[in-house]
Amino acid sequence: MVTVILPRSLVSLIPGCQRTTEVEATTVAEAIDRLDEQTPGLRNRLVDSGPMIRQHINVFVDAMPAALDAPLRPDSTVHIIPAVSGG
Amino acid sequence: MTRNLLLVGTRKGAFILERGRNGAAWSVSDPLCEGWPIHDLQWDPTTSSIYAGGGSAWFGPAVFRSDDLGKTWSHSSEGMTYGDDGPKIPTVWNVTPAHGSIFAGVEPAGLFRSDDGGKTWAHVSALRDHPSRENPGWSPGAGGLICHTIVPHPTDTARMWVAISAVGTFATEDAGATWEARNQGVVDCNSPNPHPETGQCVHKLVMAAGEPDSLYQQNHCGVYRSADAGGSWTDISKGLPSEFGFVMGAHPRDAATAWVIPLSHPEEGRIAPDGALAVWRTRDRGDSWERQDNGLPQEHAFVGVLREAMAVDRGDPAAVYFGTSTGQLYGSNDEGDSWNLVADHLPPIWGVEAVTLD
Numbered sequence: 001m002v003t004v005i006l007p008r009s010l011v012s013l014i015p016g017c018q019r020t021t022e023v024e025a026t027t028v029a030e031a032i033d034r035l036d037e038q039t040p041g042l043r044n045r046l047v048d049s050g051p052m053i054r055q056h057i058n059v060f061v062d063a064m065p066a067a068l069d070a071p072l073r074p075d076s077t078v079h080i081i082p083a084v085s086g087g
Numbered sequence: 088m089t090r091n092l093l094l095v096g097t098r099k100g101a102f103i104l105e106r107g108r109n110g111a112a113w114s115v116s117d118p119l120c121e122g123w124p125i126h127d128l129q130w131d132p133t134t135s136s137i138y139a140g141g142g143s144a145w146f147g148p149a150v151f152r153s154d155d156l157g158k159t160w161s162h163s164s165e166g167m168t169y170g171d172d173g174p175k176i177p178t179v180w181n182v183t184p185a186h187g188s189i190f191a192g193v194e195p196a197g198l199f200r201s202d203d204g205g206k207t208w209a210h211v212s213a214l215r216d217h218p219s220r221e222n223p224g225w226s227p228g229a230g231g232l233i234c235h236t237i238v239p240h241p242t243d244t245a246r247m248w249v250a251i252s253a254v255g256t257f258a259t260e261d262a263g264a265t266w267e268a269r270n271q272g273v274v275d276c277n278s279p280n281p282h283p284e285t286g287q288c289v290h291k292l293v294m295a296a297g298e299p300d301s302l303y304q305q306n307h308c309g310v311y312r313s314a315d316a317g318g319s320w321t322d323i324s325k326g327l328p329s330e331f332g333f334v335m336g337a338h339p340r341d342a343a344t345a346w347v348i349p350l351s352h353p354e355e356g357r358i359a360p361d362g363a364l365a366v367w368r369t370r371d372r373g374d375s376w377e378r379q380d381n382g383l384p385q386e387h388a389f390v391g392v393l394r395e396a397m398a399v400d401r402g403d404p405a406a407v408y409f410g411t412s413t414g415q416l417y418g419s420n421d422e423g424d425s426w427n428l429v430a431d432h433l434p435p436i437w438g439v440e441a442v443t444l445d
């Protein structure tokens with residue numbers, strides 16, 4: 001199972017969302033789709049038109065920067081982290 | 088008992104204020120909508136819902152909805168896209184319920200419609216298909232290329248006006264299937280051609296009470312009125328200290344009464360002229376204006392007031408409210424004759440809406 005770790009700000013935004021979730025997925029896009037099935041609306045907060053990860057969201061697969069089509073191993077860990085920005 | 092609420096959109100979330108009873112101070116909520124930047128809040132009296140439009144730098148655009156006066160919220164931007172090859176939409180600038188639907192104006196300028204209470208959205212594509220977007224083109228103003236005002240006809244579901252900064256006013260009379268530019272008579276003071284079909288920088292558009300074809304607008308280059316649904320416009324800036332400003336408010340019953348807040352020249356700060364904050368009211372459709380500064384700071388008030396940050400309630404006399412870009416919220420219970428500070432130390436205020444609950 002792939003482990004997906006979401007930011008606190010997203011968990012508070014999406015009812016039922018967990019900081020850490022395990023899903024069956026072979027790409028980042030699939031992992032997000034699985035999460036969206038569990039908590040509808042989540043994909044739309046992470047994925048923009050293109051489709052592509054929103055500009056100020058960073059995704060890491062096993063600590064390496066990754067895009068939607070990045071492959072996952074069965075034991076991969078996906079970190080989804082808001083970029084450092086604001087004011 | 089009547090309750091008076093103010094819905095306030097800020098750079099750091101939405102806030103709901105409620106007037107205290109027997110002269111007590113207004114209560115101020117904690118930041119709502121997860122602290123997202125919120126441009127506009129609107130009240131839908133048909134469903135007793137609050138809608139809030141904004142966008143997060145991380146999580147994109149959204150229209151939030153609350154059916155319990157702000158205790159709980161849902162949100163969505165499902166379908167709020169120009170397609171995989173189109174420009175990305177960072178934020179919502181206006182949300183307006185009308186005739187059972189909800190409309191959202193977004194950046195880059197466009198209009199979306201929801202017929203399921205805000206769960207899903209569909210692009211009203213004919214607006215962006217207007218030929219002026221290709222030629223001469225739609226160019227952003229300082230605030231971006233934004234569809235910031237939506238004015239539905241009060242009874243005719245086929246008619247609506249929208250306003251886009253640095254592009255102008257558009258109207259539909261066939262429920263959004265086609266749109267017509269309505270800028271004749273409005274000057275584009277930033278162009279060698281002062282009277283183009285489009286390119287005028289409208290900052291706020293309001294409808295006169297009980298006269299759907301009577302419109303007012305605060306423009307980058309003046310204040311205007313129209314008696315023919317925007318088909319032609321007349322400059323009514325004479326008597327104001329500045330042609331420039333953002334907000335405009337219309338009286339709930341008197342079509343001849345409206346308010347503006349003139350600001351300093353756009354290249355000279357866009358703040359209260361000489362640091363003296365004042366609202367200006369017309370009682371005669373803009374033929375004359377009177378300064379209303381009783382209770383407002385008259386020195387060192389170098390504040391701005393942005394396009395959605397004025398509201399007029401339906402009281403008699405009407406109460407008028409406005410918020411500043413430095414977080415002060417002022418209110419008048421006598422149609423602007425005197426003013427009080429309703430709240431201070433809010434984040435930069437972008438939108439104000441007044442709600443009266445009977």
